[in-house]
Amino acid sequence: MLRRKPGRERGAKMGWHERMRGAVLGALAACAVASAGAAATADPPPGVAQAVPAADAPPAVCAGADLMQSLPAETRARIDAAVAATPYAQGTRFTARKGDARIEIIGTYHFDDPRHDPMVAALTPVIASADAMLVEAGPDEEKRLTAALARDPSLMVDTEGPTLPERLGDAAWRELGEAMSARGMPPVMVSRLRPWYVSMMLGISPCMMGQIKARGDTAGLDHRLMQVAADAGVPVRALEPWDTVLTLFDGMSDAEELDMIRAALPAARLADDYATTTIEAYFRGDIWAIWEFGRLDAYDHAGMDRASVDRQVQLAEDRLMTGRNRGWIAPLTEAATAAAARGKPVVAAFGALHLPGEDGVLRLLERDGWTITAGGAS
Secondary structure: OOOOOOOOOOOOOHHHHHHHHHHHHHHHHHHOOOOOOOOOOOOOOOOOOOOOOOOOOOOOOOOOOOHHHHOOHHHHHHHHHHHHOOOOOOOOEEEEEEOOEEEEEEEEOOEOOOOHHHHHHHHHHHHHOOOOEEEOOOHHHHHHHHHHHHHOHHHOEOOOOOOHHHHHOHHHHHHHHHHHHOOOOOHHHHOOEOHHHHHHHOOOOHHHHHHHHHHOOOEOHHHHHHHHHHHHOOOEEEOOOOOHHHHOOOOOOHHHHHHHHHHHHHHHHOHHHHHHHHHHHHHHOOHHHHHHHHHHHHHHHOOOOHHHHHHHHHHHHHHHHHHHHHHHHHHHHHHHHHHHHOOOOEEEEEEHHHOOOOOOHHHHHHHOOOEEEEOOOO
16 A cells, blocks of 8 residues: 555645656666666655756766676676576576467566667567567556656655664765765755665666656666557556555565665665676676676675675565566466467566566466477567
């Protein structure tokens, strides 16, 4: 359920809500490929902060280093071992079949890259021949989320209780303030944002955030494929309710919320490098390596003991992937079964990190009697 507190101001400008909606969707998207989103950098809600001056135009390409290429041999071996033990750890195109039903599955990266072009071209006829396309959040869900944020800024901002600087302490707050300022969000605004949202934003490089704000869209593979479907007159349906992102972290303790921020701070320090590492792994098809790299890097740089890091990683996996994956099997099956009766397949496009693992979408479908093959129709 959405949490709404009485007496909350509702007069924030729509421009802020549009950007915040993009940020929320981006954050949810980012979980499915590593981390990402867009920032609310203008017209914040009343009583939180003044608008941030427009930044210089961002570069066309965000430069960074692929950190996996310089890993010590021992660390790389640990990642490789984890990948080898994980079902469907590699690849972004799969086909699932069960009787006459067929699902063409695409693991996506939620941000812009010219290397999406060949995939879009290859999938255009596949989508055009499909009965429907299923995604994490479709156009209707995005509109409903925008409307909810317009009605209730408290969904993202907590104006009651202690602030983040009071909760985090001086050193962590200072580091967080610097990281978020680089992303166009002044500390006075960040101090009242909800911790889960802050932790998501820390995974976005300032350069990428500037690009997203300039475009007004992440321009990732999901949105590009949704546009292909719209152009072809193919219905786009959501795999989950519109308010999923607002409920993923319900019930967390104060300590768990703050640990999310602390665990995310390493990515903030080398954000362009982390973004490059993620996208290069994606285009190599090394999907689960992205997740394991994040875990091992946090061991060394998060300032937390390994048990705490493992708890955070498991919490993120459970809430951002496992629970959602399980919830997607029924709508995928129902859509594919209905489409088969009309002699058509369905297309499903969602973040690539939802594919691997014992609780990944592919293994869950397999357990439900589907046959999974790598690659897909063209």
